[in-house]
Amino acid sequence: MSSLNEPRWLDPDEMAAWRGFVTASNLLNRRLERQLKEDCGLSHQQYEILVHLSAAPGDSLRMTELADKLVTSKSGLTYQVTQLERAGLVARRSCPSDVRGVFAELTDQGREMLRQAAPGHVALVRELLIDVLTREQLAVLAEGLGEVSARLRLDETP
Amino acid sequence: MSSLNEPRWLDPDEMAAWRGFVTASNLLNRRLERQLKEDCGLSHQQYEILVHLSAAPGDSLRMTELADKLVTSKSGLTYQVTQLERAGLVARRSCPSDVRGVFAELTDQGREMLRQAAPGHVALVRELLIDVLTREQLAVLAEGLGEVSARLRLDETP
DNA sequence: ACACCTTCGTTCGAATTTGAACAACAGGAG
DNA sequence: CTCCTGTTGTTCAAATTCGAACGAAGGTGT
Numbered sequence: 001m002s003s004l005n006e007p008r009w010l011d012p013d014e015m016a017a018w019r020g021f022v023t024a025s026n027l028l029n030r031r032l033e034r035q036l037k038e039d040c041g042l043s044h045q046q047y048e049i050l051v052h053l054s055a056a057p058g059d060s061l062r063m064t065e066l067a068d069k070l071v072t073s074k075s076g077l078t079y080q081v082t083q084l085e086r087a088g089l090v091a092r093r094s095c096p097s098d099v100r101g102v103f104a105e106l107t108d109q110g111r112e113m114l115r116q117a118a119p120g121h122v123a124l125v126r127e128l129l130i131d132v133l134t135r136e137q138l139a140v141l142a143e144g145l146g147e148v149s150a151r152l153r154l155d156e157t158p
Numbered sequence: 159m160s161s162l163n164e165p166r167w168l169d170p171d172e173m174a175a176w177r178g179f180v181t182a183s184n185l186l187n188r189r190l191e192r193q194l195k196e197d198c199g200l201s202h203q204q205y206e207i208l209v210h211l212s213a214a215p216g217d218s219l220r221m222t223e224l225a226d227k228l229v230t231s232k233s234g235l236t237y238q239v240t241q242l243e244r245a246g247l248v249a250r251r252s253c254p255s256d257v258r259g260v261f262a263e264l265t266d267q268g269r270e271m272l273r274q275a276a277p278g279h280v281a282l283v284r285e286l287l288i289d290v291l292t293r294e295q296l297a298v299l300a301e302g303l304g305e306v307s308a309r310l311r312l313d314e315t316p
Numbered sequence: 317a318c319a320c321c322t323t324c325g326t327t328c329g330a331a332t333t334t335g336a337a338c339a340a341c342a343g344g345a346g
Numbered sequence: 347c348t349c350c351t352g353t354t355g356t357t358c359a360a361a362t363t364c365g366a367a368c369g370a371a372g373g374t375g376t
Binding site for chain 3: 233237
């Protein structure tokens with residue numbers, strides 16, 4: 001009876017995992033944000049845009065595709081791409097096969113900015129997360145959170 | 159030579175862990191945000207404020223202490239507590255031992271809101287994260303990210 | 317060709333977040 | 347006591363975020 005009406009609360013271990021996840025995520029974001037801003041005047045989100053573009057064929061991606069990779073809203077991406085465009089790091093290019101489509105493309109200046117920003121960022125990610133964990137912990141994290149992400153992606157657009 | 163100038167980039171396993179962490183975090187936040195907003199009109203941040211208050215002795219915490227637990231800025235907390243105060247879920251109380259101090263205290267209405275909101279929230283956290291992972295994965299996550307959080311806390315205020 | 321439904325990216329207003337600046341106070345060294 | 351340094355919470359302007367609404371275009375079935 002009670003098991004049907006009462007929710008299954010988190011036991012101490014589960015709670016520790018959940019709180020650890022939330023707290024680590026917040027603290028990390030905060031720290032990376034600060035470092036990137038001071039170091040090269042970029043927000044973490046802007047940095048990630050550059051990263052995803054540089055990893056894409058032709059250093060360019062459709063707006064929607066990029067928004068999906070970043071896990072952000074379309075309007076949020078529109079805003080940030082506009083900012084990066086003003087800074088000369090990204091350019092918009094219209095899509096040949098679809099008049100509605102817009103490509104965000106990394107400029108030479110954007111590539112150079114990324115080349116300059118990446119080392120410090122990666123070093124910090126390493127110091128704060130990667131090098132704190134063992135190889136086994138990293139593997140578990142990758143597999144577990146990969147699965148979590150995959151399932152979340154599926155629920156999004158069924 | 160090059161090892162001194164070239165940063166240690168992330169190998170595929172490390173990258174998978176890092177991307178998994180960032181992506182899962184974003185997707186989860188997004189999803190929880192949506193659910194809480196629809197379900198009871200609260201943001202995730204506001205919900206967490208209620209949670210931390212209800213877990214504190216006397217259902218109340220100093221503003222600074224609460225901001226630390228939430229991992230947010232003091233000004234951000236001031237804003238959100240004001241919102242919750244307007245909604246009648248939280249009340250401000252001045253501190254007896256320190257004139258500058260302000261306690262945020264959970265009201266009866268706030269307790270009731272939390273009682274109503276918690277089941278749905280916990281169920282979703284379970285569905286999207288906890289129940290997706292094995293007991294071992296959860297343990298690794300708790301320990302690993304707990305350590306990451308602990309180290310980040312130390313750097314914050316040296 | 318036509319209606320119909322979906323997709324694309326942007327715009328808009330509202331809500332939120334942040335860091336810096338601030339005033340008021342606490343606490344300790346001298 | 348008196349300066350000096352650090353803390354506390356708020357205010358402020360600026361930047362960012364989101365969802366809903368939108369116009370425009372793609373794609374499909376008839």
